[in-house]
Amino acid sequence: MRASMATPVIDVRGVHRIYESEAGFTHALRGVTLTVARGEFLCIMGPSGSGKSTLMNVLGCLDSPTSGTYLLEGLDVSKLDDDELAEIRATRIGFVFQSFNLLPRSTVIRNVVLPLIYSDVPVAEREERAMKALRAVSLPVEYYDHKSNELSGGQMQRVAIARALVNDPAIILADEPTGNLDSATSEMVLKTFKRLRDTGKTIVLITHDPEVADWADRTVHIRDGKLLTDEQERALVAASSRQGRGHT
DSSP: OOOOTTSOSEEEEEEEEEEEETTEEEEEEEEEEEEEOTTOEEEEEOOTTSSHHHHHHHHTTSSOOSEEEEEETTEEGGGOOHHHHHHHHHHTEEEEETTOOOOTTSBHHHHHHHHHHTTTOOHHHHHHHHHHHHHHTTOOGGGTTSBGGGSOHHHHHHHHHHHHHTTOOSEEEEESTTTTSOHHHHHHHHHHHHHHHHTTOEEEEEESOHHHHTTSSEEEEEETTEEOOHHHHHHHHHHHHHHHHHTO
């Protein structure tokens, strides 16, 4: 049963993630608290090693917090077992990656249908849902029977977004989705995310590119495993602006 419209899609409270290795302990997330509303387009920015990928893995139920609470549509996923987490990943979260992760010798339709094969969706319904997802990302119908390795980078990323949409997830998590694309193609993909946001989808996107972040409704910055406060973010923006003026 899905949560009400008033329930945040993402509600992270005091999350820590600590990794142990032979070298010692790594405190990747330090008390992260974050709320994302239904239909919001959020960008997470941070340098390499800041904790943004760890946070994305926690949000995507690919990793579990060491402590703290993660509510996905009101459900405390930090208390779920491995099978329950796999079910959440398959049905409530759509993933989009920088490298597309498509099957190169399979058709566009086959790639988009793939997540439905591992669910209880009837065979007759699968292709219909795949075509609906492809229409949502504005891929022309003449490409549906093409193999994915016959497509351009932008077309492949739109297929990957359609695949993320096909199970009608609560959130779409996009990890550097424009990293392998030129500027014109990146804009096309970001417009796709905007259109999806306009239909009520919740988008969480990781990027290091401020121009990509400008497309989001809201941007949060992470440093050393902590989300910056509004005051810290303003100071960061001011420092970046001063640095930019210094190079003109």
